[in-house]
Amino acid sequence: MAVSISASEAGLQIVDHARRKKGWTKYEEAWYQIALTSRATLKRFWAREAIRQEIFIAICQVVGIEDWETIADFSSQTLEDRQFFFSGSLQPTILDGSITQEEVRGVLEIFASRDDSVRNKNVEGFLGTQLNAQEIKKGASKGYLSCSNMTTTVLQVGLAKDREINQDMCAPATFLNDSCVDYAVEVREDYENGGKSTHSAYLTYFVSKTDTGFRIVQLRSKEDK
Secondary structure, eight states: OOOEEEEOHHHHHHHHHHHHHTTOOTTOHHHHHHTTOOHHHHHHHHTTOOEEHHHHHHHHHHTTOOOGGGTEEOTTSOHHHHHHHHHTTTOOEEOOTTOOHHHHHHHHHHHHHHHHHHHHTOHHHHHTTBGGGOOOTTOOHHHHHTSSEEEEEEEEEEEOOGGGOOGGGSSSGGGOOTTSOOEEEEEEEEEEETTEEEEEEEEEEEEEEETTEEEEEEEEEGGGO
16 A cells, blocks of 8 residues: 655645755756656645655655655545554654564554544544543643644654653543553654644653553653653
């Protein structure tokens, strides 16, 4: 299954700034040649049409944008597409060799579901990714669903360590015990409102593997470390 990606409106503004710094036109010959693609494909990129993932990345990188995920628009992708995208060549860093690919896919699935729930304003779906479908301190569903779009990039997956768990960061307190947290998952969340990128956040989520699937137990921001 090939993965295709299109650019977001906010992403194209970033690319436009990057190409202007190089003194290039939107359809610069050197640009599409270095990216090993065609002028027609570059035009499709600017038209926000979906193009192959590897070409999309190359177009971004040629103008100096390594963080190409900030350019992409994932809103038109289905949940299945999102799961395939994250389980393919852009695999997050796995910090422990005992973590299986099946476990990684399970973790990725809940973050794809959260992004879908934000886009669709689905409170039940969003809370369904969390243990007992309960709100989590510093991660209120109301705040997330106030965004028009969210894109989560899973950066790394590791085993949770006792020293990482903070009882005060989880509500209600009964969620947490010595055995319910299995994974520490570092992510970047990019938020949009009205089709424009507003801000990003780097977070660590603590995830439990339950009888009904993977569920988020708590989160920690950079400021909590």
